[in-house]
Amino acid sequence: MLSLAFICLSCFLNLVGSISKHPSVLVVSFDAFRYDFLNKSATPNLYALSQIGVRADYIRNIFPTKTFPNHFSIGTGVYAEDHGVLANHVFYNNRSHGYSYDLFHYNDDVVPIWTLNEKAGQGRHSGSMMWPGGEFAYQGVTPTHAVRYDQSFDWNKRVDVAISWFLNETAPANLVMLYFEEPDFIGHRHGVDDPLFRDEIRHCDRTAKYLQDQLEAHNLHDKVNVFLLSDHGMVSVAQDRIIDLNKFANFSRCDVVGTSPVMQISALASLDPFTKRCKFSWNVKETGNSKIKSANGENLHTKTVSLHLRVPNELNLQYFS
Ligand SMILES: [Zn+2]
Numbered sequence: 001m002l003s004l005a006f007i008c009l010s011c012f013l014n015l016v017g018s019i020s021k022h023p024s025v026l027v028v029s030f031d032a033f034r035y036d037f038l039n040k041s042a043t044p045n046l047y048a049l050s051q052i053g054v055r056a057d058y059i060r061n062i063f064p065t066k067t068f069p070n071h072f073s074i075g076t077g078v079y080a081e082d083h084g085v086l087a088n089h090v091f092y093n094n095r096s097h098g099y100s101y102d103l104f105h106y107n108d109d110v111v112p113i114w115t116l117n118e119k120a121g122q123g124r125h126s127g128s129m130m131w132p133g134g135e136f137a138y139q140g141v142t143p144t145h146a147v148r149y150d151q152s153f154d155w156n157k158r159v160d161v162a163i164s165w166f167l168n169e170t171a172p173a174n175l176v177m178l179y180f181e182e183p184d185f186i187g188h189r190h191g192v193d194d195p196l197f198r199d200e201i202r203h204c205d206r207t208a209k210y211l212q213d214q215l216e217a218h219n220l221h222d223k224v225n226v227f228l229l230s231d232h233g234m235v236s237v238a239q240d241r242i243i244d245l246n247k248f249a250n251f252s253r254c255d256v257v258g259t260s261p262v263m264q265i266s267a268l269a270s271l272d273p274f275t276k277r278c279k280f281s282w283n284v285k286e287t288g289n290s291k292i293k294s295a296n297g298e299n300l301h302t303k304t305v306s307l308h309l310r311v312p313n314e315l316n317l318q319y320f321s
Contacts, residue, residue: 019166020174022124024224026162027177028211029074029131030204031067032184034192034233035059037201045209046228053226061232064262067184070231071132072104075112075177083110085133091257091264099149104133111138117175118143124174127165129158131177144171155180155203159211163218180207184234191236 035058040047062073062080068088069080076083084106089098097103111119114126115138127145128134130153135146145165147153158178165173183192183200190196208228215221257264 019220019223020123020125020172022122022174024166024174024220025176025227026166026224027074027175027227027229028180028208029071029178030180030207030228030230031182032187032232032234033201033204033230034235035230037183042198042201043205043208045205045212049208049212049228059229065232066261067231068099068103068132071179072112074229074231075114075131075133076110077113078110083107087258087262087264089258091255091266096255096257099132101136104136105138108139114143114175114177115139115141123172125165125168125171127162127173127176129162129176130179130181132179134177134179144168145173145176149179149181151181155207156210159207159214163214163220166220166224167218180204187234192234193236 037043038046038050061070064080064087066088069083069085072083072085073079080086085104089096090103091097112133114128114131114134117124117126118141119139125144128143129147130149132149134143135148136142145168147158147161158180162176162178165176182204183197186194186197186200211226212221215224215226255264255266257266
């Protein structure tokens with residue numbers, strides 16, 4: 001799926017007088033904010049920003065279309081097959097890995113931009129406000145400023161703290177990554193056509209306005225380059241586009257890790273090879289996240305990923321014809 005709203009404000013302004021002596025950048029992500037959620041009536045503030053800044057028609061997310069892989073691709077500039085964050089939850093080395101240091105350190109040669117900024121020295125400092133993977137050390141270097149993800153943390157306060165990092169007297173940031181988990185969460189629960197989803201889009205819009213106001217209040221609006229973007233889009237899935245695997249197979253005693261568009265199903269490690277083949281069963285809870293998209297794309301993607309020679313062996317991804 002193509003995404004997203006993508007706006008660059010004041011990219012070419014004179015940065016002389018910035019709190020940091022280096023050009024300053026703020027990257028803001030609204031999770032799953034699809035490119036066409038931005039319009040004049042639903043998001044007047046974002047729309048107004050798009051009129052005074054630069055707006056791309058879309059940016060193309062990577063596959064898998066999940067939050068952690070895409071945010072780490074934004075941070076590193078490489079695909080998941082290189083940075084190794086293949087999903088929000090991944091099964092390898094006989095266990096499931098969720099959000100963790102391990103998940104973001106499959107390939108220690110890949111270093112995100114906020115770490116490269118710190119390593120460049122000469123007064124460069126980075127900040128991560130809940131950006132996926134942002135608070136970890138890479139090659140031994142952590143961002144000067146970092147807050148781990150906390151859903152209860154008020155959005156306007158996230159903005160306040162992020163702006164305070166640019167103004168820090170001893171270690172002013174010249175790069176800050178700022179993350180908001182909506183409208184993804186609401187969208188998964190209610191779909192993109194629900195009134196609650198539209199309310200959340202307005203919430204994002206108000207937050208963008210608050211951010212703009214606070215930048216101006218602190219005289220940073222002409223000193224900080226602001227990128228507003230997202231990690232992927234989102235669409236509602238119709239019932240007739242869902243494949244119920246119970247109709248096709250009888251699985252039992254298996255581990256299921258992840259949600260759409262890619263799930264990992266493996267036999268429990270305790271089962272012997274023969275039993276693995278005989279007792280698979282599918283027992284996915286009927287939650288909003290566990291819907292399996294039908295579609296042409298699913299088989300295509302499965303085949304492509306499974307056959308890819310660079311998929312690590314630890315993932316146990318194999319292609320069965
Ligand atoms: Zn996401």
